[in-house]
Amino acid sequence: MSTNPETVKLSSIADLIGTQVDPRDRPQSLYIGLEHVASSRFIRVGGGLAADVQSSKFAFKQGDVLYGKLRPYLDKAILAEQDGVCTTELLVLRAKDGIDPRFLTGIVHCREFIEHAISGTTGSQHPRTSWHRIREFELPAFPPEEQSKIADVIWTAHNSILACEEAISIGAELKRKAMRDLFTKGLRGNSQIETEFGLAPETWLSMALDDCAKVQTGVAKGRKFENAEMVDVPYLRVANVQDGHLDLSEMKEIHIRRSEVERYRLQTGDVVLTEGGDFDKLGRGFIWRGELELCVHQNHVFAVRPDRERLLPEFFAYLAQSAYGKAYFLKVAHKTTNLACINSTKLKAFPVLIPPTLDEQREIVEILDAIDRKIQLHQRKRAVLEDLFKALLHKLMNGEIRVVDLDLSVLSKAALEGVAA
Structure with missing residues (x-):
């Protein structure tokens, strides 16, 4: 904590409000459940009506802080912008006179507070903290004026992330609409025909993927070998393959025969797609850009290698992401209650929509790639701001730095440099 010897307990700056009400007595009131509170966010992400819930709830007022006691490591707490009722899994904290409620919101999100709350949980299946535990949390005794200045800084950073x-x-949403228009009307508003998987431009051909690309299956884990020369190589897992991008932040290695490396090796321009699992994993993926010199892929990830004289990898990757592609995957997938998957036979039969010219494919790719680049720009900016926000929250709340010592223009410049990187 701070080198400042003067500290206060949470109970000296906030009260627990335990007013229980029957939601039927106020059916039009706002209702907030844990599902309306996102991790590390200061404001709610949704809400319901009291009329739609049953059993006793807590009443809260505008300016109260609603703190999630269930699984405190989830870091759920919001500042109420209006009166309402909430689940009893949210503790209602009210700032005492002279305490900025925005400052109180920051306190319950700081690292030290979360660790304090976690250390006092009870229950192995559903760990909960309690007011009895969190009321003892100690923090530097900031004067009211500095509390508001701290709140201004951390809320500005938080709201920048929301933006x-x-x-x-x-x-x-722009990308979804663009894909819908481009893959149903083409670039020039072509006449349309109805296919089994949605509308398509009348002048476009339909060709099985197997006729315009090679579908490569991946290597299985856990195989046993005797008397074989083995190597450890990086491999692409389902966790690395996201919808429209690859996440290579954590790459693992697999033990395979040296003679198999070329068989399972990814090549630059391969479109990697997942076979399924959860419904959102069905056929998701994008393009391998040769980020690693040597990388293979696991058997739950397909590598599609298009014949570039007929089909551009980027065009097929976007088509697979589109409503048309998703409709095909859902239609042919083997489904159970919560799972769906495709096999290589189904993938090879994918009816690829092919424009009359490669130039039209390129133009469509350029349009969608421009939207992707804009999205990625904001994603990089968000990552920089998230790091900045966490650092400010930690260091301001424990007194390691003071607002007066901050050069916020330098911090803003650092964020912009991170975006440009």
């Missing part, structure tokens, strides 16, 4: 997330969401 990035909104821009990412807008970009994703």
Whole structure:
């Protein structure tokens, strides 16, 4: 904590409000459950009506802090912007007179507070902390004026993150609409025909993927070998393959025969797609850009290697992401209650929509790639701001740095440099 010897306990700056109400007595009131509180965010992400819930709830007022006691490592707490009722899994904390509620919100999100709350949980299946535990948390005794200055800084950083997330969401919606229009009307508003998987441009051909690309299956884990020369090589897992991008932040290695390396090796321009699992993993993926000199892929990830004289890898990757592609994967997948998967036979039969010219494929790719680049710009900015936000929250709340010592223009410049990187 701070080198400042003067500290206060949470109980000296906030009260627990335990007013229980029957939601039927106020059916039009806002209802907030844990599902409406996102990790590390200061404001709610949704809400319901009291009329839609049953059993006793806590009442809260505008300016109260709603703190999630269940699994405190999830870091769930928000500042209420209006009166309402909430689940009893949220503790209602009210700032005492002279305490900035925004400052209180920051306290319950700081690293030391979360660790303090976790260390006092009870229950192995559903660990919960309690007011009895968190009320003892100690923090530096900041004067009211400095509390508000700290709150100004951390809320500005927090709201900048929300602005990035909104821009990412807008970009994703723009991309969905662009793919819908491009893959149903083409570039020039072609006449349309109805296919089994949605509308398509009338002048485009439909060709089985197996006729315009090679589908490569991956290597299975856990095989046993005797008397074989073995090597450890990086491999692409389902966790690395996201919808529209690859996450290579954590790459693992697999033990395979040296003679098999070329068989399972990824090549630059391969479109990597997952076979399924959860419904959101079905056919998701994008393009391997040769990020590693040598990398193979596991058997739950397919590598599609298009014949570039007929089909551009980027065009197929976007088609697979589109509503048309997702409709095909869902139609042919083997489904159970919560799972769906495809095999190589189904993937090879994918009816690829092919424009009359490669130039049209390139133009479509350029449009969608420009949207992707804009989304990625905001994603990089969000990552920089997240790091900045966490550092500010930690160091300001424990008194390691003071607002007066901050050069916020330098911090803003650092964020912008991170975006440009």
